[in-house]
Amino acid sequence: MNERDNETLEKRNVCVLGQGYVGLTLSAVLAQSGFDVVGLEKDDERYEQLTRGVPHFDEPELAKTISTQRELGTLRFGRSTDHPDAGHASAYIIAVGSPLDENKTPNTSIVESAVDSVTGVLESGDLVVLRSTIPVGTSERIVDQIETETGLEVGKTLSLVHAPERTLQGAALRELRHLPQVIGADDRGSVIEAERLFRHVTDTILRVESLRAAELVKLMDNTYRDVTIALGNAFGEIARSHGLDGTRLIQAANKGYDRNQIKSPGLGVGGGCLPKDPYLVLESLPDDTEPGLSAATSLIRDARQLNESMPHIATDQLEAALSDLDKGSAELRSLVFGIAFKGEPATNDIRHTPAKPVIDFLTERGPVDGYDPNVEPEKIASLGARPVTDDDATVTDVATRDAYDVIVLANNNPAFKELELASVADAAPPDAVLLDGWNLLDERTVEQMGLSYVAVGGNMTSHRF
Numbered sequence: 001m002n003e004r005d006n007e008t009l010e011k012r013n014v015c016v017l018g019q020g021y022v023g024l025t026l027s028a029v030l031a032q033s034g035f036d037v038v039g040l041e042k043d044d045e046r047y048e049q050l051t052r053g054v055p056h057f058d059e060p061e062l063a064k065t066i067s068t069q070r071e072l073g074t075l076r077f078g079r080s081t082d083h084p085d086a087g088h089a090s091a092y093i094i095a096v097g098s099p100l101d102e103n104k105t106p107n108t109s110i111v112e113s114a115v116d117s118v119t120g121v122l123e124s125g126d127l128v129v130l131r132s133t134i135p136v137g138t139s140e141r142i143v144d145q146i147e148t149e150t151g152l153e154v155g156k157t158l159s160l161v162h163a164p165e166r167t168l169q170g171a172a173l174r175e176l177r178h179l180p181q182v183i184g185a186d187d188r189g190s191v192i193e194a195e196r197l198f199r200h201v202t203d204t205i206l207r208v209e210s211l212r213a214a215e216l217v218k219l220m221d222n223t224y225r226d227v228t229i230a231l232g233n234a235f236g237e238i239a240r241s242h243g244l245d246g247t248r249l250i251q252a253a254n255k256g257y258d259r260n261q262i263k264s265p266g267l268g269v270g271g272g273c274l275p276k277d278p279y280l281v282l283e284s285l286p287d288d289t290e291p292g293l294s295a296a297t298s299l300i301r302d303a304r305q306l307n308e309s310m311p312h313i314a315t316d317q318l319e320a321a322l323s324d325l326d327k328g329s330a331e332l333r334s335l336v337f338g339i340a341f342k343g344e345p346a347t348n349d350i351r352h353t354p355a356k357p358v359i360d361f362l363t364e365r366g367p368v369d370g371y372d373p374n375v376e377p378e379k380i381a382s383l384g385a386r387p388v389t390d391d392d393a394t395v396t397d398v399a400t401r402d403a404y405d406v407i408v409l410a411n412n413n414p415a416f417k418e419l420e421l422a423s424v425a426d427a428a429p430p431d432a433v434l435l436d437g438w439n440l441l442d443e444r445t446v447e448q449m450g451l452s453y454v455a456v457g458g459n460m461t462s463h464r465f
Contacts, residue, residue, distance in 0.1 A: 012197060015040065015089035017114045019050060019077065021057060021272065021349075022131060022165045023095030025172040028065040031075035033200045038076045038085035050077045058348040058374055061173050081117045091197055092118045093129040095165070097272075104279050106135050115142050119149040124157040127193045130211075131165055133218055133277060136284035139211035143186075155187035161194040162211045164218035169271065170345020180204040184214025222277035223300055229263050229274075230303035233310055236265030236457025246457035247439045265457025267410055267437030268310040268354030270341025275352040278304045311357035314456050318361070318406070318435050321454045325431045332405040334362040335388075337395065338437070339372035339380050343413025346374045350383065354437065355410040359384050362406060371398045373415065396420040400427035412438040425449040 012035050016027045019041035027039040041047045046056045053067045069075035076085060096114045101107050111132045118128065128146065130139050139162045143154050152158040163183045167175040181198045183205060185191045195205050208214050236246030247264050254260045269275060278300050285297055322328050340346070341353040350356075355370070362368045363384050370385030377387035388398050395415050399407055400423050407424070409416050417440050425432070433452045434441070446453040 012036075012091055013085065013089045014038075014091045014093065014197075015081070015086045015118075016093045016095055017081075017118065018094070018096035018132070019046060020095070020097060021059075021169065021172070023093070024050075024055060024057075024066075025059060025062065025167065025176060026093065026095060026131070026165065027075060028062060028069060029173055029176045029201055031069035031072075032065055034074075035197075035200070036074055036085075037069075038078055038083055038089065040078050040080060040083065040086060042079060047077060047079060058346065059172055060170065060345075065173065081121050087121045089121075090123075090125065091127040091129065092122070093131055094118070095131045098132050098134050098276075098280070100276055100279055106276075106280050106283050108134055108138055111138070112142070112145065115145055116149070119146055122146070122150050122152060122158065124152060127159040127161075127190075127197065129194060129197070130160070130162045133164065133273065133280065134162075134215060135280045136212050136215045136219065139215060140186075143211075155185075155189060159185075159190035159193040160211075161185040161190050162214035163194055163198065164214060166218060166221055168345065169342075169347045169349060177202055180206045182206045182208060182214055182217050184208040184211050184217070186210055216281075219277050219281045222273045223281050226269060226274045226278050226307060227300065227303040228261075229266070229269055230306045232263030233265050233306055233457070235262065237313070240457065245443075245455075247455065250457075264439055266310065266354075266412070267314050267358070267456050269307040270352040270354055271347075271349055272351045275304075275308070310456065311354045314354075314435060314437060314454075315358060315361040317454050317456070318408075318433065321433050321435075321452055322406075325433070325452060327405065327431065327433075330365075330405075332362065332366040333402055334366065334368045334406040334408070335399060335402070335404045336362070336368060336370045336385055336408045336410050337372070337398070337416050338409060338411030338413055339370050339375045339383065339385070340411055343372075343374075343411035343416070346413065348372075348375045348379065350375060350379050353383070353410075355408075356383050358408055358410055358435075358437075362408075366405075369402070369404075371395075372411070373413070394418070396423050399424045403427060403429050404432060405429055406433050406435065408435045408437065409440055410437050412440065416440055421446060421449040421451065425451050 014030055014035045014037045016023045016039045019039045027037050031037045049056050053070050055062045094114050096110045098106055098108050098111055154160045161183050181202050183191055183194045239246030239249050250262045250264055336355055339355050359368055368385045369388050370380040371388040377389050380387040436455045439455050443453045
């Protein structure tokens with residue numbers, strides 16, 4: 001580290017507004033990197049937990065890092081920019097959410113409110129980092145907001161960049177240190193100031209040409225993933241329409257053929273990013289579109305709608321299977337494995353979880369138990385299922401604790417592959433159905449054990465061997 005870097009590090013007292021997944025992980029890594037950090041969180045419950053050193057979501061190494069940095073005095077938490085440490089900061093990172101409303105329209109009012117609180121403490125020479133995921137063009141409006149409220153001029157007396165977060169839940173702390181950090185600004189000086197900060201976190205900085213460019217890079221990341229997932233789901237549905245197993249066909253198409261990386265069909269897409277970010281892309285596009293742009297927006301919108309429909313497609317498959325077994329109107333006892341939106345890497349995040357529509361479908365037919373080794377009982381209960389909370393139980397213990405008519409694998413936790421199917425079949429009533437939302441199990445083995453098997457993207461007709 002050269003002398004200039006030392007000077008920069010010494011003056012970098014950082015204030016991170018918002019201690020959700022994006023803000024808290026960054027706060028922890030910045031403190032670990034030598035910065036003096038105050039993280040601001042308005043939510044009462046989250047703030048109370050953080051003051052005890054307890055993160056409000058699961059993330060490997062996060063609790064230990066927070067505890068260590070709090071003991072060292074490099075990480076503190078506050079409620080607002082009235083906190084003394086917030087006023088002494090020279091870098092302000094906006095990491096609050098931008099949720100969708102009921103019409104799938106992005107709501108940036110939380111971001112604007114956070115910026116408004118920062119304008120009261122900004123001074124000449126400070127750096128503002130917009131890290132929230134926002135529609136393209138939002139950063140430019142925030143520049144106008146800051147300049148109007150402070151009299152400071154971005155690019156001259158104040159630096160401002162958009163530096164999006166792009167980490168994977170379950171690997172955030174590691175990825176913050178190893179992933180390239182995208183930085184975009186409308187002036188060179190702002191980029192240089194932001195680089196001085198992020199160089200202490202990661203060795204690779206990717207400059208893009210503007211604020212809009214940085215906003216769009218983040219949205220491209222998640223929209224790409226959403227569209228490619230949708231293509232795998234589409235192939236699964238096309239195969240089913242021909243009476244074929246889409247998952248097996250995709251595996252055959254990919255095997256030994258490096259040009260293919262087709263995703264397998266799945267129960268759905270959840271979390272805080274993929275269900276939202278494609279809508280942020282669409283929000284910033286003009287209404288009067290040229291043909292090419294119109295086709296592009298249709299592609300993104302249709303992919304999102306297909307992914308949103310996958311849990312309902314799966315429950316339609318389940319309903320058809322139950323009808324074939326003369327259980328269409330019977331009261332059922334059901335168990336849903338996998339309440340978080342994904343199981344690998346593990347998380348306790350239930351935002352937009354595909355398990356929710358499945359639970360809703362099943363609760364209309366009888367009691368539903370829910371089990372996820374990573375999700376708190378109160379979160380499981382909030383989705384309408386009765387939590388199974390035996391920490392010492394194996395997945396087979398859970399599946400055999402009652403005579404379940406329906407068992408659903410709703411996320412891809414590898415533990416669910418360990419189900420002892422013979423024991424499950426022994427405990428289940430005749431013609432019990434197993435809905436495999438992620439094709440974790442072998443169809444032939446499941447059905448040889450006497451269970452009816454329904455797989456997302458699988459054959460339309462259930463059969464036994």
